[in-house]
Amino acid sequence: MTSDTLDRRAAPAVEAMLRRHRLRPAEALPWLLAVAAYFIFPDYLALGSQILANILFALSLDLILGYAGIVTLGHAAFFGVGAYAAGLLAAHGWGEPISGLILAGVAAAIIGLASGAIILRTRALTLLMLTLMIAVMLQEAANKAGDVTGGADGLQGMNVWPLLGLFHFDLYYHTAYVYCLAVLFLFWLAARRIVHSPFGRALTGIRESEARMHAIGSPVFLRRLTIYTVAAGFAGVAGALVAQTTQFVGLEVLSFERSGAVVIMLIVGGVGRLYGPFIGVPLYMILQDRFAQADPVYWDFWIGLLLVLVVVFARGGILGVAERLLRRFGGTA
Amino acid sequence: MSFALETHGLTKNFGALTVSNEIDFRLERGARHALIGPNGAGKTTFVNLVTGALEPSAGRILIDGTDVTALSQAQRVKRGLARTFQINTLFRGLSVIENVCLAIGERLGVAANFYRPAGSRRDVVEAAYAALERLGLADDAMRPVRELPYGRQRLVELAVALGLEPKVLLLDEPAAGVPSAESGIIIDVIESLPQEIALLIIEHDMDLVFRLARRITVLVQGAILVEGTPEAIAADPRVREVYLGERAPA
Numbered sequence: 194m195t196s197d198t199l200d201r202r203a204a205p206a207v208e209a210m211l212r213r214h215r216l217r218p219a220e221a222l223p224w225l226l227a228v229a230a231y232f233i234f235p236d237y238l239a240l241g242s243q244i245l246a247n248i249l250f251a252l253s254l255d256l257i258l259g260y261a262g263i264v265t266l267g268h269a270a271f272f273g274v275g276a277y278a279a280g281l282l283a284a285h286g287w288g289e290p291i292s293g294l295i296l297a298g299v300a301a302a303i304i305g306l307a308s309g310a311i312i313l314r315t316r317a318l319t320l321l322m323l324t325l326m327i328a329v330m331l332q333e334a335a336n337k338a339g340d341v342t343g344g345a346d347g348l349q350g351m352n353v354w355p356l357l358g359l360f361h362f363d364l365y366y367h368t369a370y371v372y373c374l375a376v377l378f379l380f381w382l383a384a385r386r387i388v389h390s391p392f393g394r395a396l397t398g399i400r401e402s403e404a405r406m407h408a409i410g411s412p413v414f415l416r417r418l419t420i421y422t423v424a425a426g427f428a429g430v431a432g433a434l435v436a437q438t439t440q441f442v443g444l445e446v447l448s449f450e451r452s453g454a455v456v457i458m459l460i461v462g463g464v465g466r467l468y469g470p471f472i473g474v475p476l477y478m479i480l481q482d483r484f485a486q487a488d489p490v491y492w493d494f495w496i497g498l499l500l501v502l503v504v505v506f507a508r509g510g511i512l513g514v515a516e517r518l519l520r521r522f523g524g525t526a
Numbered sequence: 527m528s529f530a531l532e533t534h535g536l537t538k539n540f541g542a543l544t545v546s547n548e549i550d551f552r553l554e555r556g557a558r559h560a561l562i563g564p565n566g567a568g569k570t571t572f573v574n575l576v577t578g579a580l581e582p583s584a585g586r587i588l589i590d591g592t593d594v595t596a597l598s599q600a601q602r603v604k605r606g607l608a609r610t611f612q613i614n615t616l617f618r619g620l621s622v623i624e625n626v627c628l629a630i631g632e633r634l635g636v637a638a639n640f641y642r643p644a645g646s647r648r649d650v651v652e653a654a655y656a657a658l659e660r661l662g663l664a665d666d667a668m669r670p671v672r673e674l675p676y677g678r679q680r681l682v683e684l685a686v687a688l689g690l691e692p693k694v695l696l697l698d699e700p701a702a703g704v705p706s707a708e709s710g711i712i713i714d715v716i717e718s719l720p721q722e723i724a725l726l727i728i729e730h731d732m733d734l735v736f737r738l739a740r741r742i743t744v745l746v747q748g749a750i751l752v753e754g755t756p757e758a759i760a761a762d763p764r765v766r767e768v769y770l771g772e773r774a775p776a
Binding site for chain 2: 205206207209210211212213214215386387389390391392393394395397398401402404405406407408409410411412413419
């Protein structure tokens with residue numbers, strides 16, 4: 194009898210922990226919207242493809258920034274490596290998109306592993322500066338190696354073969370959009386697996402207190418390096434998507450602006466929630482598109498104003514605000 | 527016969543300053559041992575050297591007779607060494623039960639798994655909940671640690687360390703920052719810990735030391751001044767002079 198009451202009292206906390214990784218209906222929402230957008234906005238599929246690829250890019254940043262607490266201003270390094278890897282393959286006779294995508298991801302992961310093995314020994318501002326420097330060095334290397342990369346003119350002559358040998362990358366971005374959506378979905382599933390795994394939980398432990406992680410016997414450096422490598426691979430795939438669907442790679446893929454913009458997009462959407470990118474990236478890129486048309490010179494100002502408002506009034510990004518509202522007006526979120 | 531924990535000639539210099547000076551220390555299995563000393567005696571430095579948070583300038587550290595001087599903090603934890611912190615060092619944004627789950631997950635070696643959901647390990651979650659029940663924390667299981675009063679957080683410190691099922695447990699001022707009305711709960715918990723855990727309690731609070739410890743080591747200016755039973759330490763004139771700040775009657 195006593196043990197029965199104990200068990201029933203145990204149920205809520207234990208059961209909640211055991212259920213945390215289950216899919217909830219709300220998680221289907223971004224995918225339904227993305228599919229609907231294909232039919233509702235057929236004239237905007239070029240922008241839509243870019244948004245999907247950048248969601249993957251921001252998702253890869255969320256893994257290291259939101260979960261492991263690694264602050265970086267050089268995440269474009271891996272996006273750029275992936276873009277150039279996919280671009281160079283397609284420009285030199287191997288235009289098969291899926292294998293190109295995988296090779297680009299692997300190339301970016303290798304760069305992530307190699308640079309992470311050095312810079313992840315540092316913390317805070319030192320680490321921030323080093324991530325920035327890695328990206329700057331790679332961009333300068335790509336600039337100097339103009340014979341290979343096309344330098345400031347960009348990489349010319351990419352020839353991406355039809356997807357699965359069947360679907361040409363058409364001028365209206367029909368194939369590109371579906372391709373980006375399918376790839377994003379697969380990598381989102383993988384990211385979701387990771388963050389709900391014991392490894393993913395250990396990452397949040399590192400974010401909350403490294404000292405305590407050491408004290409419970411966690412190999413902190415190894416964990417950080419692992420997720421940094423994985424996130425670099427994801428970012429490389431995102432870069433490859435952009436390269437393959439636009440059939441062009443410019444130095445901009447490695448730029449500080451891109452590293453900074455992805456941080457902003459993630460923060461606006463919400464950090465460490467896996468869904469922040471699905472809100473922050475479309476919002477940022479659609480606003481950028483609108484502002485750039487309405488005010489071609491000063492559109493940056495409006496983006497900046499948005500960021501100030503989010504930081505001042507919406508801690509935790511848009512998702513953070515939504516969570517607080519749900520808690521206040523609807524009980525459980 | 528080997529000891530649960532030993533140090534031989536353990537020394538730490540910060541530049542010209544010697545904060546630990548050739549400390550030879552032995553902790554017996556199942557010990558209830560206190561390390562006391564005035565402010566700046568090097569007590570926390572000693573803990574950091576033993577756990578591996580700091581690298582010694584000289585000397586050796588043995589756990590269970592095995593030299594661990596070259597091992598990382600994490601590897602020492604795997605050998606059965608756990609600690610609590612003088613200032614709460616917890617996963618503040620995570621729930622109480624998650625704090626303990628992380629420790630248990632590390633002990634059981636599941637934390638490297640990045641494919642299966644953490645929620646598929648019912649054994650980890652139930653072990654964590656059982657630990658919380660023992661410390662009277664079950665009702666707060668799902669609350670984020672940062673929402674708990676400081677005294678309750680001190681108990682979570684203990685719960686996380688106990689989740690590691692240590693052979694040697696270093697308690698760095700376990701009741702520090704807790705109102706005296708609540709420190710009784712913490713002392714009760716420490717008193718009820720399994721006998722086979724060797725306890726080293728680093729403390730300021732003399733009531734707590736004399737209630738819990740069966741052996742006391744006094745550290746002064748980075749070196750061991752004297753070691754003995756609580757009665758011997760209380761009566762020792764050198765201790766009264768340097769530690770209790772009283773001059774022994776001539």
